[in-house]
Amino acid sequence: MLKSRHLLGLDGMEKQEIQLILDTARSFREILDRPIKRVPTLQGKTVVNLFYEPSTRTRISFELAEKRMSADIINFTPGASSVKKGESLIDTVKNIEAMKIDMVVVRHSSPGAAHLLARVMDANILNAGDGGHEHPTQALLDMMTIREKFGRLEGLTIGLIGDISHSRVAMSNIFGLKAMGARVILCGPPTLIPREIERLGVEVSHHIDEVIPRVDVLNILRLQLERQKSGLFPSLREYHNYFGITRERLEKASKPVLIMHPGPMNRGLEISSYVADSEHSVILEQVTNGIALRMAVLYLLAGGKSEIR
Amino acid sequence: MKFAKDQSPGHKKFQKLPPRLLLKGGAIVDPGLALNETADILIENGKIEALGRVDASGFDGEVADIAGKIVSPGWIDMHVHLREPGREDEETIESGSLAAANGGFTAVCCMPNTTPAIDSQEIIQYIKDRARDSLVNIFPIAAITKNREGKELAEILDLVEQGAVAISDDGNPLMSAEIMRRALEYSKMANIPVIGHEEESTMTANGHMNEGFVSTCLGIEGIPSVAEDIMIARDIMLAEYCGGRFHVAHIATRKGVDLVRQAKARGIAVTAEATPHHFSLTDEAVRGYDTNAKMKPPLRSDDDVQAIIEGLQDGAIDAIATDHAPHSWEEKAQEFIYAPFGIVGLETALGLSLARLLHPAKLDLNALIKKFTVSPYKILGLKAPMIQKGETANMTIFDLQAEWKFIEANSLSKSSNSPFLGWSFQGKPFAVINNDRFFISIL
Numbered sequence: 200m201l202k203s204r205h206l207l208g209l210d211g212m213e214k215q216e217i218q219l220i221l222d223t224a225r226s227f228r229e230i231l232d233r234p235i236k237r238v239p240t241l242q243g244k245t246v247v248n249l250f251y252e253p254s255t256r257t258r259i260s261f262e263l264a265e266k267r268m269s270a271d272i273i274n275f276t277p278g279a280s281s282v283k284k285g286e287s288l289i290d291t292v293k294n295i296e297a298m299k300i301d302m303v304v305v306r307h308s309s310p311g312a313a314h315l316l317a318r319v320m321d322a323n324i325l326n327a328g329d330g331g332h333e334h335p336t337q338a339l340l341d342m343m344t345i346r347e348k349f350g351r352l353e354g355l356t357i358g359l360i361g362d363i364s365h366s367r368v369a370m371s372n373i374f375g376l377k378a379m380g381a382r383v384i385l386c387g388p389p390t391l392i393p394r395e396i397e398r399l400g401v402e403v404s405h406h407i408d409e410v411i412p413r414v415d416v417l418n419i420l421r422l423q424l425e426r427q428k429s430g431l432f433p434s435l436r437e438y439h440n441y442f443g444i445t446r447e448r449l450e451k452a453s454k455p456v457l458i459m460h461p462g463p464m465n466r467g468l469e470i471s472s473y474v475a476d477s478e479h480s481v482i483l484e485q486v487t488n489g490i491a492l493r494m495a496v497l498y499l500l501a502g503g504k505s506e507i508r
Numbered sequence: 509m510k511f512a513k514d515q516s517p518g519h520k521k522f523q524k525l526p527p528r529l530l531l532k533g534g535a536i537v538d539p540g541l542a543l544n545e546t547a548d549i550l551i552e553n554g555k556i557e558a559l560g561r562v563d564a565s566g567f568d569g570e571v572a573d574i575a576g577k578i579v580s581p582g583w584i585d586m587h588v589h590l591r592e593p594g595r596e597d598e599e600t601i602e603s604g605s606l607a608a609a610n611g612g613f614t615a616v617c618c619m620p621n622t623t624p625a626i627d628s629q630e631i632i633q634y635i636k637d638r639a640r641d642s643l644v645n646i647f648p649i650a651a652i653t654k655n656r657e658g659k660e661l662a663e664i665l666d667l668v669e670q671g672a673v674a675i676s677d678d679g680n681p682l683m684s685a686e687i688m689r690r691a692l693e694y695s696k697m698a699n700i701p702v703i704g705h706e707e708e709s710t711m712t713a714n715g716h717m718n719e720g721f722v723s724t725c726l727g728i729e730g731i732p733s734v735a736e737d738i739m740i741a742r743d744i745m746l747a748e749y750c751g752g753r754f755h756v757a758h759i760a761t762r763k764g765v766d767l768v769r770q771a772k773a774r775g776i777a778v779t780a781e782a783t784p785h786h787f788s789l790t791d792e793a794v795r796g797y798d799t800n801a802k803m804k805p806p807l808r809s810d811d812d813v814q815a816i817i818e819g820l821q822d823g824a825i826d827a828i829a830t831d832h833a834p835h836s837w838e839e840k841a842q843e844f845i846y847a848p849f850g851i852v853g854l855e856t857a858l859g860l861s862l863a864r865l866l867h868p869a870k871l872d873l874n875a876l877i878k879k880f881t882v883s884p885y886k887i888l889g890l891k892a893p894m895i896q897k898g899e900t901a902n903m904t905i906f907d908l909q910a911e912w913k914f915i916e917a918n919s920l921s922k923s924s925n926s927p928f929l930g931w932s933f934q935g936k937p938f939a940v941i942n943n944d945r946f947f948i949s950i951l
Contacts, residue, residue: 210725289841309843310727311797330845332727370727394730395721 201499205317205324208333209374217378221343223503224488224495230267231491240498241270245300248274249292250327251307256462256486257327257337261304264493273300288312289319296320302500305329323500331365337461338371340492342379344485345416348457353380358410360442361420361469362391364431368461369420373399386410387442390431407442412452418459419444422469435468445471455479462486520606520920522643522945525901528552528569530562534579534905538895539878549579551901554944559897574905574938578873581893582614582902582942583880585854587678587703587757587781587829590616590646593634594623599834599922601635604854605644607832607921609947611855612904612937613880615645616832617888620656621679627651627662629670636671643945647673647888652691652702656680661687661694668698673888676703678757683709685742692743692752701755701779701887706739706764707731707804716845718791718806726794728844731806737763744771744778755887756780758831760805762815769824779887780819781829784853784860785927787816793927799840799847800927803833817870820879827884830857834923852921855951856914858906859933866908867934873908880904893942902942908935918951 201216209217230238246265250258258274265272275295292303303320305313306327313326328334346352357376363369363385373396376383383401385392392403404410411417422438432438449456458470458480466472475482531549536559538544550558552569564571585608591599599607601618608616618635620626626635632648639646650672651662656679664675675695682688682704691702712731717723719730740756744767747754759765759780771778785803790810793801801807819825833850840847861879865871871879885892893902913932916924937949 287838287841288843307843309845311844314797315843330727331729367727370725393724394719396724398721399725 204500205313206335206496206500207313207317207324207326209335209338209371209378210333212374212378214378214380217339217342217375220339220492220495220499221346223499224339224343224492227494227498228488228491230494231487236267237269238267239269240503241265241268241501244302244501245271245273246302246304246497247295247300248272249295249303249305250276251305251312252328254306254328257306260486260489261327261493264490264497267490268494268497270497288315292316292320296322302497325496325500328367330367331370332367333371333374334367335371336489336493336496337368338375339496340485340489341372341418341459341461342375343488343492344459344481345457347484347488348481349415352376355415356382356384356413357416357418358384358386358414359418359420360386360407360444361422362426363387363396363420364391364393365423365426366420372418373401377401384410384414388432391426407444408448408451411448411456414456416457416459417444418461419470421461421463422465424465439468443469443471444474446473449474457481459485520950522609522947525551525554525941525944525946526570530564530567530569530571531579532564532571532573533575534577536579536895537873537877538581539874540581540882540892540894541896543895544874549895551941554901556895556897556899556901559895576907577938578906578908579895580877580904580906581881581895582940583612583904584615584617584884585613585830585832585857586617586827586884586888587783588616588618588832588854589621589834589850590618591834592622592638593631597922598836601638601642601646603920603922604832605639605642605646607852607854607919608644609940610920610937610949610951612858612906612940612949613644613854614893614902614904614940614942615647617647617649617673619649619676619678620651625651625656626672627654627656627667629666632667632670632672643940643942643947645942647671647890649674649676649678649703651675652677652682653687658682658684658687661690664694665698668700672700673890674701674703674755676705676757678703678705681705681707681709681739685746688743689746689750692746692754693750696752699889701753703755703757704739704743705757706736706743708735708738711735716802717794718808720791720809722791722794726797728794731804733761733763733808733812736761736805737767740764740767744768744776747778748774748776751777753777753779758783758786758805758829759816759819759825760786760808760812762812765815765819765824769819769822772824779826780824781827781884782816782820782825783829783831784857784864785851787813787820788860788864789927797844798927799842799844800851800925802844802847802849803831803851804849817865820865821870826879826887828857828861828879829884830854834921835925836923840925850925852923852926854921855919856926856928858937859914859935860928862908862935863933900942903940904937905939905941906935906937910934910936912936912951914951920950
């Protein structure tokens with residue numbers, strides 16, 4: 200069992216809990232290869248996907264995970280709804296809850312939005328990304344993918360590359376990987392590294408060529424193009440020249456490095472097409488694992504035990 | 509999450525003093541007079557008639573036994589947002605005055621970020637009219653620039669003639685060094701302080717809390733301390749260059765305190781105030797995304813908190829002021845990045861100051877009272893109340909022992925956006941007397 204009724208983030212989550220989620224996800228992964236990809240586990244449960252921020256892959260991934268579990272699903276995107284009429288977040292979710300739902304998957308641009316929901320609602324809250332804070336299921340599926348390849352997380356060195364300052368994916372990965380005993384090296388220009396991040400027990404580098412030979416995994420973050428506009432780095436060209444992951448850079452390393460990206464990719468910017476499509480890339484496996492992982496989280500939050508048939 | 513409180517202060521009103529009132533046995537502490545003794549105080553028609561041992565036998569007025577309580581000159585909070593005119597749903601001059609009296613204050617300065625702003629004689633007159641029957645003296649602080657836009661000076665001399673005691677664009681940093689220079693120069697004619705909200709806003713535009721380890725963990729964009737330091741340094745240099753009196757509002761950083769200390773040593777006319785929340789909480793209070801821990805300047809690091817306490821001790825920081833900033837429940841019960849900055853403070857200032865400064869022996873009682881009386885009055889160029897025969901009875905009576913809990917039901921502010929709700933305190937406001945009126949605190 201998980202300690203919390205909600206999955207708000209990986210900050211403070213213990214190794215045993217992460218392990219339980221990853222183990223559960225592994226057993227769900229097999230369902231996705233069955234001809235009939237559906238189990239009745241969440242039959243009768245209603246899940247609301249509340250996406251205040253546009254999202255394609257995370258929303259589809261959650262939706263598929265919910266469908267595979269036979270849950271009833273409501274998708275709510277604020278575009279044509281009450282938000283435009285000035286209704287507060289609390290009123291919106293109170294109304295949704297009054298319709299007797301069981302779980303809420305929420306994405307929102309404000310850090311802490313999922314925590315706010317957890318305070319005012321009885322439903323299980325699943326954070327699908329809150330501003331620049333956390334995106335726990337992404338980090339969990341990243342860890343699931345790494346563990347699948349290496350059989351472990353402990354003792355591995357993972358490089359997180361790019362805009363750490365604004366990346367909820369990076370934050371959740373740092374919390375999760377540290378809890379699992381992995382080493383983490385962050386690499387990006389100083390303008391994209393948040394203050395005092397070293398206190399989380401990570402190493403910071405600004406030189407990608409020094410990082411590559413030292414890591415087992417490179418998790419390459421998406422560069423938000425608007426960061427250049429706000430003056431955090433001079434040009435996309437210079438970013439690519441100094442931080443873009445290319446074949447030439449990787450070939451300098453003596454051992455192969457596992458390539459990951461949470462998507463969507465800016466091909467030719469933070470990652471070259473060759474690298475994205477290379478044999479060491481597990482970017483599409485991350486996507487597949489994402490469904491199994493989200494099934495596992497939904498299952499555990501709904502009160503499920505660790506074993507599933 | 510609680511729902512909005514009933515917003516009527518109800519039956520709570522200032523009451524008229526009896527024509528003759530004898531306060532028996534209070535411990536009088538008046539730093540301005542270097543007075544520190546237990547004595548009876550006879551008040552007749554709102555004035556102090558006698559001080560010392562007054563025989564109560566045969567006395568035909570009312571007698572109040574306040575043995576064991578501290579009697580201080582009336583406290584002033586020189587940084588309050590009363591929200592009237594414009595946001596009377598959050599606070600009014602009446603409710604803010606009641607909250608002030610409830611917290612032990614007999615005077616407040618109200619900041620000009622109202623709608624319309626306090627940038628005309630008419631608005632000052634309006635505030636004075638609304639405050640006419642109050643126990644609490646309301647001293648308006650006028651805007652530095654028209655409509656607080658930072659572009660053209662407001663009619664500073666007219667505003668001062670009408671009753672403004674200082675000028676500030678509080679809430680908005682004054683980004684133009686040129687306008688700040690001219691404000692300091694021009695205000696010399698009126699001999700009033702220019703109060704700075706010190707924030708280099710190009711560095712803080714997206715920030716919602718102190719930049720540091722906690723903001724990193726919470727994924728909230730930061731407000732760097734250096735954005736405050738830069739402006740304090742700039743305005744000290746301007747005051748050194750062209751004169752004028754510069755007062756730093758709600759100072760919150762160690763470097764800022766150092767800069768003020770050094771400037772004072774160089775003989776520059778600079779003063780500073782700190783808020784109780786900035787010496788009581790750190791940015792750790794934001795964990796959990798409590799929007800009542802969101803204000804400007806933001807709650808900073810433990811080192812900054814220590815620096816503020818040191819500054820209060822050695823006099824780098826002259827005064828304690830609350831930056832009482834009422835916000836509606838609806839506005840605060842939002843996502844963290846949408847919630848407005850600011851918390852109420854009038855009713856917790858005394859409790860927090862005792863808890864963080866007096867009880868741990870950082871400041872003695874005399875020094876603490878000074879930060880709420882003699883010093884702020886001096887900054888404003890106003891005569892401080894005194895406990896002396898012939899003076900208006902303007903006093904704050906409080907207790908150092910009584911234990912109490914700050915709860916919404918006992919607050920008289922129209923807003924309850926405080927991170928200190930539910931906190932327990934030792935020592936509380938008991939009563940205030942001023943303008944021939946009195947009020948017993950219901951905290």
